[in-house]
Amino acid sequence: MEDYLSLLVEYDVLGAFWVNIQLTLWAGVWALLLGTVLALMRISPIASLQWLGAAYVNIFRNTPLTIILAFGFLGLFGQLGFTLAEDLNVSLFRIAILGLAIYHAAFVCEAIRSGVNTVPLGQAEAARAIGLSFMPAARLIILPQAFRGAIAPLGNVLIALIKNSTVAAAGSVAIETSTVMKEMIEFRSDVIYPIFFTFALGFVILVIPIGLLTTWASKKLAVAR
């Protein structure tokens, strides 16, 4: 027990989780923006945009996240010398966020599209009947209702994103949880099980409130029909 407690002093476990939370928040914001645009493309009346949106979703949803993030490091940074900041670690952190956002945008798009399906067709027809074209109809009528219907699936994407943020280790984000865990195990494999449980518990503590919150919000905000 003492061994284990000294370990928590020696290694910055909370700091590691904070890195994952930051990765999640930034990637979540970008994925939400990109995913909304993709969802708009998929429900738009323009066939080429529909095709583009579907192609994006099918490509990135079916590519393993590790490959996307490893490509960010080995391909973008390693071979092409692509950077997003002066400082190397900041740059790698941003490239990891980019990779996470690109991947999860595909899931956000599908979550929002499922929300769009909860909006009755009559709403869209009524919007067109009062003279709104596609964009104003989407912005004023469809998307507000769609988001309220998509809270639960968006929450699922967020939960997946939190856990997937550990894959950022493949993109060389150095101080996130899976890296710190690996380091702790390398030096202190005598307490390997407590180390595992610490990190598992950390993620449970992060994920459970999000699950509860989205369930509550999806009920509270659901459009009564």
Place this chain on the structure above:
Amino acid sequence: MRKTRYGALAMAAAAALTLSACGGGGEPESGGEGTGEAAADSVRIGIKFDQPGLGFDEGGEYTGFDVDVAKYVAGELGYSEDQIEWVEAPSANRENMLANEQVDMIFATYSITDTRKETVDFAGPYFIAGQDLLVPADSDISGPEDLEGKNLCSVTGSTSATKIKEEYPGVNLVEQPGYAECVSVMASGAIDAVTTDDIILAGLAANAESGDFKVVGNTFSEERYGVGLTKGSELCSDINAAIEKMIEEGAWEEALANNLEGVDYEPNSELNPPTPDDCV
């Protein structure tokens, strides 16, 4: 129509059940025999599968300095080469593999440290390495002091990476899952140096597919590679005797030379070849 379809489904299900019943019955028997034999007259040795020059899996053929030392020691203990069962021992799993008796010995760039001695026993050391730098052949980096502001790559969570973080905070450290990634990124110029133990770097340089690299040769730590053994193992003194004999006969030097052919690398001659420690 519908009826025949269900009929076919039922047939398929029944057939699958019969097949699985056969499989279930057959396996434990053959499996049981296999492990019984293995335990009796073979030795399970843990090595790295991914470190060229030390322990490397070349499509079922195992090569490297660790492998050669392991073969020699196993030979001295009375096992021929085909009685050796090679098992992959990744760094983070080594203590557990010994504690759970999944392997009998580990030769996997396994540094002897006091923390590790609490859970496992060590024979040896059979080699003394030191942390060093691998740089492009035309680089002017000559030691860790020159790394300020440079990009350095090492393996995630490794001892070498931690040492750099603690002692040289001005270095931009990049951590990757394996050294192969580090070397390939260095070949393209995005990374200035790769760090880990000198002998591992020499093995990487000898096997790099692209780029021309050199080991700096200015070590800044001492890693004593030992043979990992289960706590309380009785093999320790026999293994030490085998290592001493290997060094005396010149087989040790030969193994080193064979595995690191073509690299400009000399192991630290003040410390090598080492004398094994006394057994506990």
